[in-house]
Amino acid sequence: MKADIFQAIADPTRRAILVLIATQAMTPNALAEHFDTTRQAVSKHIKVLADCELLTQNKAGREIYYHFNPMKMKEIDHWLEQFKKHWEDRFSQLDKVLLNLNSNKNEN
């Protein structure tokens, strides 16, 4: 059983799938046309994404539309928050340096 969302987005093909499906729900076949691999390979990627709930299904006859689940993706954002302050701090430090450099010449 696979459920690690970080592992899920590690693969570049899966990230591309997410980008496509975030724009528009798609079937596996429609999706596979965007890639250079077999339908089954794409299907396996879909399974990984669905297992960790980044995708949800919607069956319509014999077709299955996969939809993007943004709330799951938000978990990544939540994990990132603990680091956010670090790059915001660095920005302000950099700002300070640039201001000091600029103050030798002129202001704007």
Next chain:
Amino acid sequence: MKADIFQAIADPTRRAILVLIATQAMTPNALAEHFDTTRQAVSKHIKVLADCELLTQNKAGREIYYHFNPMKMKEIDHWLEQFKKHWEDRFSQLDKVLLNLNSNKNEN
């Protein structure tokens, strides 16, 4: 050659390393004490993280202090931004309701 930041954060041990080092720069040995693996295993994780520039080195004698590079982590945040609107949008919730209605009727 490994340089994929998404692949780098896929491993739980590496994510733990990032959390530790974000708080305080550390040497490989100090780091390894926090985990149940060998120093070499941790060292390999460090290499992965350093290769994709999530960590930077600072040599001090025979010790090497690894520092967190928040600007690189910010790239993940940047990638996430394309999805942010999906979970922030109120329409995202509306979509979900509509999709549930559709799947109950099983038509399109």
Next chain:
DNA sequence: TATATATGCAACTTTTGGGTTGCGCAATAT
């Protein structure tokens, strides 16, 4: 009803990744 289409699943192969062991090298300590 017979056939084509959309999909999932299981078996297999190949590649990748994580871990361990063993080594070499440079910096420090005795």
Next chain:
DNA sequence: ATATTGCGCAACCCAAAAGTTGCATATATA
């Protein structure tokens, strides 16, 4: 000067993952 410490690197092993092929099943169409 010799021993110890901190570290990286390479070789190897094993498990997991990605891709392919071949099926089975359900739905649509002729």
